[in-house]
Amino acid sequence: MIGEEALAGLLKKPNLRMTRQRMIILEELRKVNTHPSADEVYEMVRKRLPRISLGTVYRNLEILSKTGEIQKLEPGSSLKRFDGNPHEHYHIRCIQCDRVVDAHMKCAFSFDDVPNEMRDFKIIGHKLEFIGLCPECVEDSLPA
Amino acid sequence: MIGEEALAGLLKKPNLRMTRQRMIILEELRKVNTHPSADEVYEMVRKRLPRISLGTVYRNLEILSKTGEIQKLEPGSSLKRFDGNPHEHYHIRCIQCDRVVDAHMKCAFSFDDVPNEMRDFKIIGHKLEFIGLCPECVEDSLPA
DNA sequence: TTTGCTGCAAATCCTTTGCAGAGGT
DNA sequence: ACCTCTGCAAAGGATTTGCAGCAAA
Numbered sequence: 001m002i003g004e005e006a007l008a009g010l011l012k013k014p015n016l017r018m019t020r021q022r023m024i025i026l027e028e029l030r031k032v033n034t035h036p037s038a039d040e041v042y043e044m045v046r047k048r049l050p051r052i053s054l055g056t057v058y059r060n061l062e063i064l065s066k067t068g069e070i071q072k073l074e075p076g077s078s079l080k081r082f083d084g085n086p087h088e089h090y091h092i093r094c095i096q097c098d099r100v101v102d103a104h105m106k107c108a109f110s111f112d113d114v115p116n117e118m119r120d121f122k123i124i125g126h127k128l129e130f131i132g133l134c135p136e137c138v139e140d141s142l143p144a
Numbered sequence: 145m146i147g148e149e150a151l152a153g154l155l156k157k158p159n160l161r162m163t164r165q166r167m168i169i170l171e172e173l174r175k176v177n178t179h180p181s182a183d184e185v186y187e188m189v190r191k192r193l194p195r196i197s198l199g200t201v202y203r204n205l206e207i208l209s210k211t212g213e214i215q216k217l218e219p220g221s222s223l224k225r226f227d228g229n230p231h232e233h234y235h236i237r238c239i240q241c242d243r244v245v246d247a248h249m250k251c252a253f254s255f256d257d258v259p260n261e262m263r264d265f266k267i268i269g270h271k272l273e274f275i276g277l278c279p280e281c282v283e284d285s286l287p288a
Numbered sequence: 289t290t291t292g293c294t295g296c297a298a299a300t301c302c303t304t305t306g307c308a309g310a311g312g313t
Numbered sequence: 314a315c316c317t318c319t320g321c322a323a324a325g326g327a328t329t330t331g332c333a334g335c336a337a338a
Contacts, residue, residue, distance in 0.1 A: 029228030084173035135264040
């Protein structure tokens with residue numbers, strides 16, 4: 001889970017406008033719990049705004065996830081990365097430069113309220129990824 | 145972390161051949177801890193097999209990650225998904241149909257051996273995703 | 289010998305971007 | 314008014330795929 005405040009504080013841009021398109025995209029996304037893809041959001045929104053473009057949907061999803069209004073369910077960039085080490089370990093990824101390093105640790109869960117759908121999953125494993133700024137990018141982003 | 149055995153057991157195909165290309169891709173990936181992209185693997189491997197094609201690299205990375213020899217660092221498909229709920233919760237994704245459902249739980253870490261690079265990261269948050277088969281896909285994959 | 293794998297190139301899919309006009313604030 | 318945002322369409326980048334020959338088992 002991204003700490004929203006931290007991220008919002010880090011990335012929120014000034015001068016954002018609440019357009020009809022942006023608002024409806026957010027509303028539609030809040031209505032469902034199906035984690036739609038950009039294209040699916042486009043289809044949902046199109047029912048209310050037939051003339052909206054896919055490009056606008058992409059642009060707004062990007063902005064809304066940067067301000068912390070929604071979450072993007074794909075860590076890092078769109079580039080897949082491969083790890084020659086098949087053994088249990090986690091990763092930390094720099095949101096700025098997309099670099100990934102290994103993180104060795106244990107991780108324990110305590111379940112609050114497992115939804116039925118999840119109870120019926122056959123769970124094979126899990127992936128944990130920390131998100132942050134790598135040493136170089138921290139330095140670059142600090143005021144000199 | 146994917147339970148390799150489980151995954152390997154689930155997805156390993158019979159009749160795989162250990163070709164020169166497949167072996168060298170695996171060897172090169174085992175040598176580094178830099179989590180290269182497919183294209184970077186291609187460049188690494190090209191030094192030893194100048195005539196290998198990018199397509200072959202992609203095909204083998206896919207196979208090696210399905211048999212559990214390596215890990216692919218991008219959960220689910222290449223399709224990004226969006227979640228209208230910005231609050232702290234995790235997800236479980238079906239490896240078969242790519243469906244995502246919410247998982248509400250707490251998660252605690254105990255650090256073994258934090259690498260220096262990680263210590264110097266500015267950590268903003270984390271993402272946890274369980275991987276498994278959803279109820280429908282479990283059913284489909286069972287012998288009738 | 290069988291049939292999985294390869295190189296090549298084209299195709300596909302998802303996402304991003306340039307532009308000129310529209311519309312928040 | 315200012316300047317962000319939009320629709321459209323084209324571009325871009327990553328990944329996949331069809332095919333005919335090659336090579337593990």
